[in-house]
Every structure is written in structure tokens, then in C-alpha cells.
Amino acid sequence: MAESVTSIDRLLNVGSPWQIGDVQLTTGGRRVDIWIVADRGRSWFGRGQRLPSPSESVVWRHSNLCGMPCYIHVPMLAVGQFGDVPWAGDAKIPFTYALRQEILTLLAEGVSFQSVCKLLDLPLTDLWKYKYAFERGQAEEAQGGEAQGGEGGGLPDVEHIVWESLLDGRIEIDVHTLSLKLLITRLRAQFKTINDPGVRQIKVRELHRYFERHRQALGGEIAQLRHHQQSNREITNV
Amino acid sequence: MFSGLLAPAEAATLLASGRSFSVAGDARLLEALPAGNWIGGSIPYFVTEQGGECSRDKVFLSEVPTFGKTPQIRFYARSDLPRIFLDAPENGFSLIIIPAFSQAHADFASNAPEYEDAFMKPLAGWVAGVHLDDLGKVAPVVANGQRKMLSDAAAVVMHVELPPEKSAHIDIVNLFRPGEGSVxxxxxxxxxxxxxxxxxxxxxxxxxxxxxxxxxxxxxxxxxxxxxxxxxxxxxxxxxxxxxxxxxxxxxxxxxxAAPMGDYVEGFALAVPAGGHASSAVFSCNCILNYLHCGLEGRRVGALTGPATFGEVAYQLLNQTLVYMTVDG
Incomplete structure (x- = not known):
């Protein structure tokens, strides 16, 4: 087991001051559970490297390992001390950062919730929990606020790349407001012919101003932008 | 809120009441209406609750919700049109009527998406026309009811400010879909x-x-x-x-x-269910081409009534499309 645990350490990129405490495959190899604990010389309240009991643990669903659903178990008291490592997550969200990145990438590509669940073998309820937390800003709070600049009401800052990405077509969102459909179409047409960064920024600011002005009517559109904003951040972090 | 087709005398009574209206009818009738808070445009084709109707003897009135305030009404010459969104109230809406075949029509059609603050504030309206028998003989006109003036060159606009808790929303119903043919x-x-x-x-x-x-x-x-x-x-x-x-x-x-379309009335009933949000519209207009090509004369088309026009405006000029506006809050 010691040799295989070391291999999984490398596979998951688990390093000091953390290490794999245990790995368990369920009968039939349909699920893998991995416990991550403090490495030698580190302990919390004397618990040290002991595997935490279920009541002392937080469990995150991680990216599939060799096609099997993978669950990361960590001591509850250690949550928040892992940093942005891909196998970690937040207490209120059932997924690791790595899996969240996968989910957001698929959603950003327009894959439906049902299809994301099917592709990643996720329960729909967990995905809805994540979406709910995300839209309530809990995801941002858990990560210490808007890493790339944010403002009240969840509207990404005008400097954020998500606005330019919307105008150059790198990202798409479902728009329900006629005026916004027409505005984005016009700005995209202009963006194609504008190379000057200053002029492009004027167009970005125009779009941002529209969102500020109609913020109350654009809850769905803003939530999608925040998905893209989060996706962009997680890609940067991981 | 009143909306419907009236004899000129009945319309005159309503227009003299101080309430605000958008009016559609034959130019001769518009000219005879009393001064008031109204804008108008020439057109003899209407979609009413009873069905499509062509009449040179009646006018269609759509009451405009102004919440006790007096709307600002003014003509916009071609050179003034780029200011239209800037002049609109911060919270409110604007209704525009443009005479067909005028320079203002051509300018608005080509450039409205580029106007300063385009799409930021709600703008709806239509293009005034004439009876098809009069095409090329008579110029379409628009009317400023406050000044009791007609114009065949400038657009007329009613700017309406709304209370802070109200907001105007403009949407369209277009039953046409891109076909499978060439791009x-x-x-x-x-x-x-x-x-x-x-x-x-x-x-x-x-x-x-x-x-x-x-x-x-x-x-x-x-x-x-x-x-x-x-x-x-x-x-x-x-x-x-x-x-x-x-x-x-x-x-x-x-x-x-566009792909060939089935029966317009049936398609419309599916697209705009009775009792839905659109049925609370305070303004709507449909296209004369839908009226003609889809055989609307004498046929009922849901609850959305108004003039059948030579062009529709929802922020920019549209064709063969129903435009409607709601005021929520």
C-alpha cells in the first residue's frame, strides 16, 4: 500500500505538509476514496496523522480517477489551510477545485446541466447545490473575495477579461433581453473591425454600463458571466 | 388603459381629456383631431380585437401610461435623430413614429444602432404609411398632437418618464425562422x-x-x-x-x-399564449406585410392590437415583426 499511496500522491499532486493517509477501492472498483492527512511533524490538537472519523471529515467529489468517481476525505479542522491545490475545496461546496473547473468549463461550452451530470457521473442535486452556492456568492466568499476585482451585486469589474471575451465571441451567454441581444450583436460587429485597444475598451465599457443600468433585469445573464469569471480564475489558479 | 378603433368624434373626446395617446389613422383624420398629449401617424390598416381591418374613417388609439406626468413630444429632423436616446428620460420609454420613404426613415433605418446610448433606454414605435392604393401618390405623415402639426419629413417622438418603481420592456414576436438555404x-x-x-x-x-x-x-x-x-x-x-x-x-x-411558415394566426397563438406577459402590453404594432401575406384581414390575432405598419421599431427598424411594450413594477 505504501508504494501505491506514493504513486497516488504524485498523481494527485499532494505534497508537504500533506500526504495520502489511505486509499480504498470499493468492491467491484466502482469508487475510490482517498484520505489526505498531515504529513509527519504536523498535527491538529494531537490528532496528527490519524484518519479522521466521518463526523470529523469533509468529503469532496474530485475529478474521476481512471474512470471511477473519486472522493477526497480531509480533516474538517484543516479545511481552509490547503490553499488552491486542485484536490482541495471549500466546506460548503461538494466538489474539489479541479472538478469545479471541469464543470465550469463544460457549462461555459454550453453543455446542459443534465449532460454535465452524465459526463462526469455527478448527482444532479450536488450540481444544483454548487450552482446555488455559486450564484449566492458563497464560492467567492469561500475563496476570500473577488480575486480579480469585483463589485456589489456580483457584476464582474469592467476590467475583467470576461467582458472582452463576450465581445470577441470567446464566450457565449444565453440572453433573454431584446435590447441586450441587439447591443451585443452591434458591439461584436464593431469589435471585429477595431484593433486599437483604447477603442475596444470603450466598447467594453459601453457593454458594462448597459449591465450596470439594467442590473435588476439581468440576473440570469450576470450569473452566467460570473460562471465564466469563476472558470477563468480557476483555470488560472489550478 | 384604452386601446381600440374609434370614430373620429369619439377619439376627439378622449384626446381632449388630457390623457396621453398614440394614434394611427388616415392623414385627413389626424389633421382634424384636437390638440392634446398625443402623437400620430398615417395608416389605414389595423389589427383590432375583432381582427384585421382597413378603414379610412376610423382612428386607432393606444393609451400611453404616463402616471400623471405630461409627456414630452417633439419632432426629430434627420439631423436630430442621433440625439433621440440621449433625450429620453433616465427611467421611462420613448415612442417614435417615422414617415415612410422620408430621409428620417432612411437615416434611422441605417444608423439607429449606432446612435449614442442606443439600446440603453426603451424605444418602440412604427413607420407611418398610406393606403396601398395611394402608394407613390400621397406622402405618409406623422403628427405632434401638442403642437397640432403634421410632418412628412421628421419623426415624432413621445418621451415618457416613469416613476422609479416602474420600468418599460420592449420585445418582439417574429414567427419567421432562418431557412435551410444559403448564407x-x-x-x-x-x-x-x-x-x-x-x-x-x-x-x-x-x-x-x-x-x-x-x-x-x-x-x-x-x-x-x-x-x-x-x-x-x-x-x-x-x-x-x-x-x-x-x-x-x-x-x-x-x-x-426565412423558412416557409404555416398559418400565421395559429403560429401566433402558440408564440403568444392568451393571458401571458405580452397580453398586458401597453403598446403594440404589427407589419403591413404580415397583414397582407398572412391574410389577417377579418381574422383575430390574439390580444395584441394596433396599427399594421410600414415598419416596426424596437430600438431599431424591423420588418414583418410584431413589437410590443409592457410597463412593469
């Missing part, structure tokens, strides 16, 4: 076109429509981030190899001829 793109924006790209290859639109025996009652349709926007075909000049449109095609946009 057509144009190098220049304009009311007519000849040479273009057809599926990426140089071609000529007039030749293409004639060769494919296209049904030119169907519009060209472009996808604006999910909103289907029509450009209706006015005529084909085979000798000059050019096609005239009722609204400009825009350079770079991808157009397809």
Missing part, C-alpha cells in the same frame, strides 16, 4: 443590394433569388444573439440585378431566406 452576407449596409457573398462565394442576390424561385414574401432573417431580425424584400430588378428591401441589410451580418 448571404453583404459588404455594405443599404436598402438595396446586388453583389454579395452566397455561402462564402461571390454571387448576386437578384440572380440567386430568381434562379432558386424564392418566395420573396419571405424575409431575409439574421440571428442577433438569438433574436431573429427580418429584412423584407420589396422588389427584384432582374435587369439591374439588384434587390430592394424595406429595411437595410447590414454589412457583415449573415442572412438566410
Amino acid at each position: 448571404i452576407t453583404f459588404a455594405e449596409t443599404g436598402f438595396s443590394a446586388g453583389d454579395c457573398l452566397i455561402d462564402g462565394r461571390p454571387g448576386n442576390l437578384a440572380d440567386h433569388l430568381l434562379q432558386t424561385q424564392a418566395d420573396t414574401r419571405l424575409p431575409l432573417v439574421a440571428d442577433y444573439c438569438g433574436a431573429h431580425i427580418n429584412v423584407s424584400i420589396r422588389s427584384i430588378d432582374a435587369a439591374a440585378r439588384r434587390v430592394e428591401f424595406y429595411a437595410p441589410v447590414f454589412a457583415g451580418m449573415e442572412y438566410r431566406l
